[in-house]
Amino acid sequence: MPIRRALLLFAIVSVIRPALAAPDAAVLQQALARNLPEPAVQALAAIPDPGRKLLAARSYYRAQASLEKRWSWSEARIQAYEGSAEQKQLLAEIARIGEHFSSVNPGYSLYANTKVRSLDRQIAVWNENASVGSASAQLMSALDADAGMKIEAGNPQLPTQLKSWLGAHSPAPGPNVAAPGLSAHGQMHAVDFQISQNGSLIAPADSAKVATVWRAQGWDAKLKASIKAAGPAFEGPLTSPDEPWHYSYSPAHEETGHVEISP
Numbered sequence: 680m681p682i683r684r685a686l687l688l689f690a691i692v693s694v695i696r697p698a699l700a701a702p703d704a705a706v707l708q709q710a711l712a713r714n715l716p717e718p719a720v721q722a723l724a725a726i727p728d729p730g731r732k733l734l735a736a737r738s739y740y741r742a743q744a745s746l747e748k749r750w751s752w753s754e755a756r757i758q759a760y761e762g763s764a765e766q767k768q769l770l771a772e773i774a775r776i777g778e779h780f781s782s783v784n785p786g787y788s789l790y791a792n793t794k795v796r797s798l799d800r801q802i803a804v805w806n807e808n809a810s811v812g813s814a815s816a817q818l819m820s821a822l823d824a825d826a827g828m829k830i831e832a833g834n835p836q837l838p839t840q841l842k843s844w845l846g847a848h849s850p851a852p853g854p855n856v857a858a859p860g861l862s863a864h865g866q867m868h869a870v871d872f873q874i875s876q877n878g879s880l881i882a883p884a885d886s887a888k889v890a891t892v893w894r895a896q897g898w899d900a901k902l903k904a905s906i907k908a909a910g911p912a913f914e915g916p917l918t919s920p921d922e923p924w925h926y927s928y929s930p931a932h933e934e935t936g937h938v939e940i941s942p
Contacts, residue, residue: 704729706832711736713838715743718750722859725802730815733822735805737845738858751798751865760795760867768930769793769867772912776872780905789902790873790880796864801857810855810886817850855886855920863927870913872906872924874898884924899923 707729712720719739726732739746752760760766770793777789805811822828828844830837856862863869874882882888882898893899899916906913906926915926 703830703832704732706830706837707732707841709832710830710837710841714842715739716746718860719746722798722802726806726859728806728815730819731805731811733818733841733845734811734815734850734854735858736841737818737848738861740842740845742861746861749861749863749866751801751860751862752795754797757795757797765930766793766867769870769928772909772928772930773870775909776905776913779908780902783905784901787874787876787881789905790875792871792873792884793867795867796862798860798865801859801862801865804856805859808854808856810852814850814852814854818848821848853920855922868928869917870926870928871922872902872926874902882924884922886920886922889921889923893923 704727708720708723711723711732715723715736719736723732723735723739726735742749773789773791773793777791780789781787822830822844825844828840834840864871871884873880873884882892882896902923903916906915912930913926913928916923917925917927
């Protein structure tokens with residue numbers, strides 16, 4: 680067969696051949712639900728993309744021993760927190776840090792996000808975040824390439840196989856946000872600090888600014904110095920992912936169960 684004709688035939692076959700279908704989200708949901716507690720199952724149901732669903736399930740499996748303790752507050756619990764003694768204690772701690780920071784860095788001030796990050800908000804971020812999309816695409820590519828994994832409704836071993844497979848696969852780099860429900864911000868056990876000058880943010884909580892702003896201008900060290908001077912309630916910053924603005928909050932060093940791990 681002449682080369683030109685062969686190439687033309689190949690092109691035609693390539694066009695009409697159907698692409699490999701992505702794993703059915705409903706099949707994945709049913710399989711993953713077999714080995715996860717109900718809060719995680721409900722969160723996964725709100726993640727329509729199969730890759731992002733798998734990536735979240737990977738975090739849930741890794742955190743399963745402490746998942747219930749770490750799980751984000753309900754809306755009722757968030758409302759009860761507003762104006763409570765524990766919120767006032769947090770605000771007082773932040774005020775001390777801010778006062779020290781402004782005194783040693785004249786002209787600059789700290790802004791701290793003290794709003795509890797609801798589960799609904801975490802899910803919305805997970806469904807849109809670019810780093811989650813990239814990591815989940817890696818996960819899906821690895822799954823597609825694994826001939827031993829059959830994502831089929833009639834596969835009775837699928838729940839066990841998926842749990843084992845996810846435990847052996849780690850996308851790199853991973854997402855820069857925690858899986859929905861596992862963010863320490865969901866129980867106000869973490870605070871993101873940002874730096875402003877004349878009312879404008881100059882060091883925001885933005886991963887694109889870590890090297891060029893936080894490190895190059897020394898704000899990471901300056902923030903840490905003020906946090907250390909204010910007392911032991913805050914620890915950090917978070918290193919995986921690299922977030923020099925993110926500090927864990929443990930009033931009176933209470934045991935929170937919210938040690939951050941990479942997603």
